[in-house]
Amino acid sequence: MKVSYKLMHPMLYFTICDEGKGFNPDTIPDPTDPENLEKPNGRGVFLMRRLADEVLFEQNGSKVSLGFNIFLA
Template sequence: MKQSLQLIHEVNLPSTTTSITEVETLIDKACAELNLHEDLYGNILIAVTEAVNNALIHGNKMDASLMIHVGVFDNTEWVCFSVKDQGQGFDPLQIPDPTAPENLMKENGRGVFLMQNLADEMDFEENGTRVNIYFKK
């Protein structure tokens, strides 16, 4: 069950572009430690770096004084990456559908859609300032 997830790694990162590299290192370490399949690693890498990028740009608005918290949780069935920013939050139900005809040619707006399609489950908490991205092992 997801309720029995245990924290195995956590980092607090400044809202700078170098934090993307730091979170990639965290993902590499966690996936190696948990001996996760290479296909799962690819999905995790893309989804979690997208979540951190969203926290950096949309949540914390590139304000280096605001932190991004990344936690890695694990149990026998699941691994979860939690990304929290210090921004104002948002309503994920208000995100436009990137597959709608009027949005197909837009240059952005696909991040959450991509994350949802790469993860097995995903939810938002704390007024949209925290996203939990779950992957079945």
């Protein structure tokens, strides 16, 4: 696994890349659907999309970039 970051004002980007087979983020079940509420997993992509200002999946989902707006004085 490789984790890197880049500051491109006003954004801070984190990129996480691994050698796994990846996944299609569009096929992940919605964790807020009633049948998924009690499941102990399946919230990672949901949280990334809610907390980050930008989310980009590349290389079949084995590379994920998260962008956060930052305000530097």
